[in-house]
Amino acid sequence: MTLEFRPLAGRFVGEASPIDLRQVHDAATLSRIRAGMDEFGVLVFRDQPFTDQEQLDFAQRFDGTLHARTSAAVLAKNRFGNEALTDISNVNDQGEIMAGDDRRRMAGVSNRLWHTDASFQDPAGRYSLLSARVLPPVRADTEFADMRAAYDALDDETRASLEGLQVHHSIVHSRQVLGFEFSDEEQARLPGAVHPLVRVIPGSGRRSLYLASHAARIIDWPLPEGRLLLRDLMEHATQREFTYRHEWQPRDLVIWDNRATMHRARPFDDKAYRRELRRTTTLDLPLPATA
Numbered sequence: 565m566t567l568e569f570r571p572l573a574g575r576f577v578g579e580a581s582p583i584d585l586r587q588v589h590d591a592a593t594l595s596r597i598r599a600g601m602d603e604f605g606v607l608v609f610r611d612q613p614f615t616d617q618e619q620l621d622f623a624q625r626f627d628g629t630l631h632a633r634t635s636a637a638v639l640a641k642n643r644f645g646n647e648a649l650t651d652i653s654n655v656n657d658q659g660e661i662m663a664g665d666d667r668r669r670m671a672g673v674s675n676r677l678w679h680t681d682a683s684f685q686d687p688a689g690r691y692s693l694l695s696a697r698v699l700p701p702v703r704a705d706t707e708f709a710d711m712r713a714a715y716d717a718l719d720d721e722t723r724a725s726l727e728g729l730q731v732h733h734s735i736v737h738s739r740q741v742l743g744f745e746f747s748d749e750e751q752a753r754l755p756g757a758v759h760p761l762v763r764v765i766p767g768s769g770r771r772s773l774y775l776a777s778h779a780a781r782i783i784d785w786p787l788p789e790g791r792l793l794l795r796d797l798m799e800h801a802t803q804r805e806f807t808y809r810h811e812w813q814p815r816d817l818v819i820w821d822n823r824a825t826m827h828r829a830r831p832f833d834d835k836a837y838r839r840e841l842r843r844t845t846t847l848d849l850p851l852p853a854t855a
Protein backbone atom coordinates (compact mmCIF):
# COMPACT_ATOMS: atom_id res chain seq x y z
CA MET A 565 0.00 0.00 0.00
CA THR A 566 1.36 3.43 -0.94
CA LEU A 567 2.34 5.74 1.88
CA GLU A 568 0.20 8.85 1.84
CA PHE A 569 0.04 12.06 3.85
CA ARG A 570 -3.20 13.74 4.86
CA PRO A 571 -2.98 17.45 5.68
CA LEU A 572 -3.70 17.88 9.39
CA ALA A 573 -3.68 21.62 9.62
CA GLY A 574 -3.02 24.25 7.05
CA ARG A 575 -0.48 23.18 4.50
CA PHE A 576 2.53 22.26 6.53
CA VAL A 577 1.57 19.29 8.73
CA GLY A 578 0.81 15.89 7.26
CA GLU A 579 -0.40 12.71 8.96
CA ALA A 580 0.99 9.52 7.46
CA SER A 581 -1.23 6.61 6.50
CA PRO A 582 -0.65 3.51 8.70
CA ILE A 583 2.94 2.25 8.47
CA ASP A 584 5.48 0.59 10.77
CA LEU A 585 8.67 2.62 10.35
CA ARG A 586 10.70 -0.11 12.09
CA GLN A 587 10.09 -2.22 8.97
CA VAL A 588 10.91 0.51 6.44
CA HIS A 589 14.24 -0.22 4.79
CA ASP A 590 13.49 0.26 1.09
CA ALA A 591 14.81 3.31 -0.74
CA ALA A 592 11.46 4.08 -2.40
CA THR A 593 9.56 4.46 0.89
CA LEU A 594 12.38 6.41 2.54
CA SER A 595 12.49 8.82 -0.38
CA ARG A 596 8.68 9.11 -0.28
CA ILE A 597 9.00 10.27 3.34
CA ARG A 598 11.73 12.76 2.40
CA ALA A 599 9.49 14.11 -0.36
CA GLY A 600 6.71 14.40 2.22
CA MET A 601 9.05 16.40 4.43
CA ASP A 602 9.73 18.80 1.56
CA GLU A 603 6.03 19.12 0.81
CA PHE A 604 4.92 19.67 4.42
CA GLY A 605 7.74 20.39 6.89
CA VAL A 606 6.17 18.39 9.73
CA LEU A 607 4.97 14.77 9.47
CA VAL A 608 3.06 12.82 12.11
CA PHE A 609 3.36 9.02 12.24
CA ARG A 610 0.92 7.36 14.66
CA ASP A 611 1.56 4.20 16.64
CA GLN A 612 5.35 3.78 16.28
CA PRO A 613 6.44 1.56 19.20
CA PHE A 614 10.16 2.32 18.89
CA THR A 615 12.81 1.09 21.27
CA ASP A 616 15.74 3.50 21.64
CA GLN A 617 17.89 1.45 19.27
CA GLU A 618 15.10 1.14 16.69
CA GLN A 619 14.65 4.90 16.73
CA LEU A 620 18.39 5.49 16.27
CA ASP A 621 18.49 2.95 13.43
CA PHE A 622 15.50 4.47 11.64
CA ALA A 623 16.86 8.02 11.91
CA GLN A 624 20.11 6.85 10.34
CA ARG A 625 18.32 5.05 7.52
CA PHE A 626 16.23 8.15 6.94
CA ASP A 627 18.96 10.78 6.78
CA GLY A 628 22.44 9.45 7.45
CA THR A 629 24.52 10.95 10.21
CA LEU A 630 23.02 11.71 13.61
CA HIS A 631 23.74 14.93 15.48
CA ALA A 632 25.31 14.34 18.88
CA ARG A 633 25.59 17.97 20.04
CA THR A 634 22.02 19.25 19.96
CA SER A 635 21.72 20.12 23.64
CA ALA A 636 23.77 21.94 26.22
CA ALA A 637 25.63 18.73 26.96
CA VAL A 638 28.10 20.65 29.08
CA LEU A 639 25.50 20.55 31.87
CA ALA A 640 25.24 16.79 32.31
CA LYS A 641 26.01 13.50 30.66
CA ASN A 642 23.21 11.91 28.65
CA ARG A 643 21.50 9.31 30.86
CA PHE A 644 21.30 6.82 27.98
CA GLY A 645 25.04 6.96 27.34
CA ASN A 646 24.46 8.13 23.76
CA GLU A 647 24.45 11.85 22.96
CA ALA A 648 22.62 11.14 19.68
CA LEU A 649 19.57 10.07 21.70
CA THR A 650 18.38 13.32 23.25
CA ASP A 651 16.45 13.01 26.49
CA ILE A 652 13.36 15.20 26.17
CA SER A 653 11.95 14.52 29.61
CA ASN A 654 11.48 15.87 33.09
CA VAL A 655 13.26 12.86 34.61
CA ASN A 656 16.67 12.81 36.31
CA ASP A 657 19.41 10.15 36.24
CA GLN A 658 17.62 8.19 38.96
CA GLY A 659 14.45 8.08 36.86
CA GLU A 660 12.63 10.47 39.20
CA ILE A 661 10.74 13.62 38.25
CA MET A 662 13.17 16.53 38.48
CA ALA A 663 12.90 18.94 41.36
CA GLY A 664 11.68 22.42 40.45
CA ASP A 665 15.12 23.93 40.97
CA ASP A 666 17.10 21.20 39.16
CA ARG A 667 19.65 23.01 36.98
CA ARG A 668 18.89 20.83 33.96
CA ARG A 669 15.19 21.61 34.32
CA MET A 670 16.02 25.31 34.43
CA ALA A 671 18.01 24.97 31.21
CA GLY A 672 15.35 22.74 29.62
CA VAL A 673 12.41 25.08 30.19
CA SER A 674 13.98 27.33 27.56
CA ASN A 675 12.60 24.84 25.03
CA ARG A 676 9.34 26.66 25.62
CA LEU A 677 10.79 29.47 23.53
CA TRP A 678 10.40 29.17 19.76
CA HIS A 679 13.50 27.58 18.32
CA THR A 680 14.97 25.24 15.75
CA ASP A 681 17.18 22.39 16.94
CA ALA A 682 20.94 22.89 17.21
CA SER A 683 21.05 26.15 15.27
CA PHE A 684 23.81 27.10 17.74
CA GLN A 685 25.99 24.43 16.13
CA ASP A 686 27.58 24.08 12.73
CA PRO A 687 26.37 21.87 11.17
CA ALA A 688 22.96 22.50 12.74
CA GLY A 689 20.11 19.99 12.91
CA ARG A 690 18.28 18.97 9.73
CA TYR A 691 15.46 16.57 10.64
CA SER A 692 14.37 15.94 14.21
CA LEU A 693 12.45 12.75 15.03
CA LEU A 694 10.61 12.93 18.35
CA SER A 695 9.11 9.77 19.81
CA ALA A 696 6.47 9.88 22.59
CA ARG A 697 7.22 7.20 25.21
CA VAL A 698 5.51 8.36 28.42
CA LEU A 699 2.86 11.07 28.32
CA PRO A 700 1.24 12.92 31.22
CA PRO A 701 -2.53 12.73 31.75
CA VAL A 702 -2.74 16.43 30.87
CA ARG A 703 -2.04 18.29 27.62
CA ALA A 704 1.68 18.86 27.07
CA ASP A 705 1.71 19.94 23.45
CA THR A 706 4.40 20.95 21.01
CA GLU A 707 3.75 23.86 18.66
CA PHE A 708 5.25 24.28 15.22
CA ALA A 709 5.62 27.29 12.94
CA ASP A 710 6.00 27.19 9.16
CA MET A 711 8.96 29.40 8.30
CA ARG A 712 8.53 29.06 4.51
CA ALA A 713 4.97 30.37 4.68
CA ALA A 714 6.20 33.13 7.00
CA TYR A 715 8.86 34.06 4.46
CA ASP A 716 6.38 33.97 1.58
CA ALA A 717 4.07 36.36 3.45
CA LEU A 718 6.73 39.09 3.72
CA ASP A 719 6.48 41.96 1.28
CA ASP A 720 8.98 42.19 -1.57
CA GLU A 721 10.91 45.05 0.00
CA THR A 722 11.41 43.19 3.29
CA ARG A 723 12.40 39.99 1.51
CA ALA A 724 15.03 41.88 -0.52
CA SER A 725 16.40 43.53 2.65
CA LEU A 726 17.00 40.14 4.29
CA GLU A 727 19.02 38.57 1.49
CA GLY A 728 22.61 37.88 2.47
CA LEU A 729 22.19 38.60 6.19
CA GLN A 730 24.02 36.25 8.55
CA VAL A 731 22.92 35.49 12.12
CA HIS A 732 24.91 34.34 15.13
CA HIS A 733 23.03 31.64 17.08
CA SER A 734 24.00 30.92 20.67
CA ILE A 735 22.43 28.66 23.31
CA VAL A 736 24.10 30.84 25.93
CA HIS A 737 21.99 33.73 24.61
CA SER A 738 18.69 31.80 24.53
CA ARG A 739 19.20 30.65 28.13
CA GLN A 740 20.32 34.07 29.39
CA VAL A 741 17.09 35.58 28.02
CA LEU A 742 15.24 33.61 30.73
CA GLY A 743 17.86 34.33 33.39
CA PHE A 744 19.78 31.04 33.19
CA GLU A 745 23.54 31.61 33.49
CA PHE A 746 26.31 29.36 32.22
CA SER A 747 29.69 29.45 33.93
CA ASP A 748 32.62 31.00 32.04
CA GLU A 749 33.98 27.52 31.38
CA GLU A 750 30.62 26.31 30.00
CA GLN A 751 30.31 29.40 27.82
CA ALA A 752 33.76 28.76 26.37
CA ARG A 753 32.51 25.35 25.22
CA LEU A 754 29.38 26.83 23.62
CA PRO A 755 30.64 29.48 21.17
CA GLY A 756 27.58 29.31 18.89
CA ALA A 757 27.42 29.30 15.09
CA VAL A 758 26.64 31.61 12.18
CA HIS A 759 23.93 30.78 9.63
CA PRO A 760 22.13 32.68 6.86
CA LEU A 761 18.87 34.37 7.89
CA VAL A 762 17.20 33.16 4.71
CA ARG A 763 17.77 29.61 3.64
CA VAL A 764 16.81 27.73 0.53
CA ILE A 765 15.50 24.21 1.17
CA PRO A 766 17.17 22.10 -1.53
CA GLY A 767 14.35 19.56 -2.03
CA SER A 768 11.61 22.10 -2.63
CA GLY A 769 13.63 25.16 -3.66
CA ARG A 770 11.51 27.22 -1.24
CA ARG A 771 13.01 30.01 0.84
CA SER A 772 12.64 29.92 4.59
CA LEU A 773 13.35 32.23 7.51
CA TYR A 774 15.97 30.60 9.72
CA LEU A 775 15.25 32.01 13.17
CA ALA A 776 15.29 30.69 16.73
CA SER A 777 15.45 31.82 20.33
CA HIS A 778 19.17 31.10 19.88
CA ALA A 779 19.43 33.90 17.27
CA ALA A 780 21.52 36.43 19.17
CA ARG A 781 22.67 39.05 16.67
CA ILE A 782 22.96 39.91 13.02
CA ILE A 783 26.55 39.89 11.87
CA ASP A 784 27.96 43.39 11.15
CA TRP A 785 24.86 45.13 12.49
CA PRO A 786 24.66 47.16 15.71
CA LEU A 787 23.40 44.79 18.42
CA PRO A 788 20.10 46.56 19.28
CA GLU A 789 19.14 47.04 15.65
CA GLY A 790 19.82 43.40 14.84
CA ARG A 791 17.88 42.15 17.84
CA LEU A 792 14.93 44.34 16.94
CA LEU A 793 14.82 42.90 13.43
CA LEU A 794 15.06 39.35 14.82
CA ARG A 795 12.22 40.09 17.27
CA ASP A 796 10.05 41.56 14.54
CA LEU A 797 10.60 38.52 12.35
CA MET A 798 9.90 36.11 15.23
CA GLU A 799 6.66 37.95 15.95
CA HIS A 800 5.68 37.81 12.30
CA ALA A 801 6.59 34.13 11.84
CA THR A 802 4.69 32.88 14.89
CA GLN A 803 1.32 34.40 14.07
CA ARG A 804 -1.45 31.86 14.44
CA GLU A 805 -1.91 31.44 10.69
CA PHE A 806 1.60 29.93 10.46
CA THR A 807 1.39 27.60 13.47
CA TYR A 808 0.09 24.15 14.43
CA ARG A 809 -0.29 22.72 17.93
CA HIS A 810 0.40 19.00 18.25
CA GLU A 811 -1.54 17.11 20.92
CA TRP A 812 0.58 14.04 21.57
CA GLN A 813 -0.78 10.50 21.50
CA PRO A 814 1.20 7.55 22.93
CA ARG A 815 3.73 6.19 20.42
CA ASP A 816 3.51 9.21 18.09
CA LEU A 817 6.62 9.90 16.08
CA VAL A 818 6.77 13.45 14.74
CA ILE A 819 9.44 14.43 12.24
CA TRP A 820 10.14 18.08 11.44
CA ASP A 821 12.52 19.90 9.15
CA ASN A 822 14.57 22.28 11.29
CA ARG A 823 15.48 24.34 8.23
CA ALA A 824 11.84 25.08 7.45
CA THR A 825 10.09 25.22 10.84
CA MET A 826 10.42 26.37 14.42
CA HIS A 827 8.85 24.65 17.43
CA ARG A 828 8.31 25.12 21.14
CA ALA A 829 7.12 23.02 24.06
CA ARG A 830 3.99 24.19 25.84
CA PRO A 831 3.93 24.22 29.64
CA PHE A 832 2.26 21.58 31.82
CA ASP A 833 2.58 20.62 35.51
CA ASP A 834 6.01 19.03 35.03
CA LYS A 835 6.65 18.77 38.77
CA ALA A 836 3.62 16.47 39.13
CA TYR A 837 3.53 14.37 35.94
CA ARG A 838 6.17 12.38 34.12
CA ARG A 839 6.73 13.09 30.42
CA GLU A 840 9.36 11.23 28.43
CA LEU A 841 10.16 11.61 24.78
CA ARG A 842 13.30 10.74 22.84
CA ARG A 843 14.69 12.87 20.06
CA THR A 844 17.08 11.92 17.30
CA THR A 845 18.28 14.73 15.04
CA THR A 846 20.22 14.41 11.82
CA LEU A 847 23.17 16.53 10.81
CA ASP A 848 22.48 19.35 8.37
CA LEU A 849 25.53 19.37 6.15
CA PRO A 850 26.31 22.75 4.51
CA LEU A 851 24.03 23.77 1.67
CA PRO A 852 25.53 24.31 -1.77
CA ALA A 853 25.93 28.01 -2.59
CA THR A 854 22.82 29.53 -4.15
CA ALA A 855 22.79 31.95 -7.03
Ligand SMILES: [Fe+2]
Nearest residue numbers: 675680681827
Ligand atom coordinates in the same frame (compact mmCIF):
# COMPACT_ATOMS: atom_id res chain seq x y z
FE1 LIG B 1 13.70 21.48 20.15
